[in-house]
Amino acid sequence: MGGYTLIENASLANRNTLRVDARATLLAEIRDATKLPELLDFPAVRNGRLLVLGEGSNVLFTEDFEGTVLAMATRGVQVESDGDSARIAVAAGERWDDFVRWTLGQGFAGLENLILIPGTVGAAPIQNIGAYGCEVAEFVESVEAWDTRARCVVKLDQATCAFAYRDSLFKREPGRYIITAVRFRLPRSRALRTDYAGIEEQLARMGVDHPAPFHVAEAVVHLRTSKLPDPAVIGNAGSFFKNPIVNAALAAQLKQDHPELPAWPQPDGSVKLSAAWLIETAGFKGVREGDAGISNRHALVLVNHGKASGPQLWALAQRVIVGVHAVFGVQLEPEPLVIGAR
Structure with missing residues (x-):
């Protein structure tokens, strides 16, 4: 069919970076966006659930997807x-x-x-x-x-x-x-943002005194590769937990109890906290349950060491959420879309 392909009972193992071996009733890969109305009018697509998937780097499947997974393969x-x-x-x-x-x-x-x-x-x-x-x-x-x-x-x-x-x-x-x-x-030109999370220090290590955008990009690449595991090497979806935003009173109390807690005031008076610090301090960095784990390089990253199932990965993520709340009274939320979570 012009502009798209359809596969029944399709494996999604290679279409999500956590490498969960889930399946979809129908996988539609579309190369021509003008064909979307035609594709969506197929009865099997029109009458069922629909999930749009890019590279699968922001999704956790805890069950098979009963419906159509639509993969965008358009270019230009x-x-x-x-x-x-x-x-x-x-x-x-x-x-x-x-x-x-x-x-x-x-x-x-x-x-x-x-x-x-x-x-x-x-x-x-x-x-x-x-x-x-x-x-x-x-x-x-x-x-x-x-x-x-x-x-x-x-x-x-x-x-x-x-x-x-x-x-x-x-x-x-x-x-x-x-x-x-x-x-x-x-x-073509703008003020560079170098005042965040070690960029200035990395630029100094690179010997760059007057950075251009490509210097900042190089610094970020250094920082990301030193902290975050490569999905091509070990299954992960990048940062799995959002940095929580709390009210000023709770943030003040937590800073009093933990002066080293990274915190960023927000324009509306709330305060964003470092989820990575909370998770690591609560003792979850590097934790492993079977093949499901929290990276020992970065506490925000949920990893699949081999053949962890979606439910196993989600169970560990929930354990982290419950544990952080018990210690700090802060509710973490997952960043990826969790398919099948109840």
């Missing part, structure tokens, strides 16, 4: 330059890290702190991906999507996307929008 980048900046439209199926490296090669600034994040461009706005003090929302001009409710293509501007910390309209209305392209506005 279009640039409209207007001097000091450019509007760049990118197909949803493009790899995020490849796109970031392309922008740096073209002399654009802004995405350097977000290098080496796994996943696709289409998935980036859903989670409002962020790292090292930056979030993708700052650079998203608009998102093109198929609205499954209105059954038409819609263009949603940045405000309509309702971005927040690891959140967006797309997470709040799951299943409604299938992102087909993202339009970014990137400058």
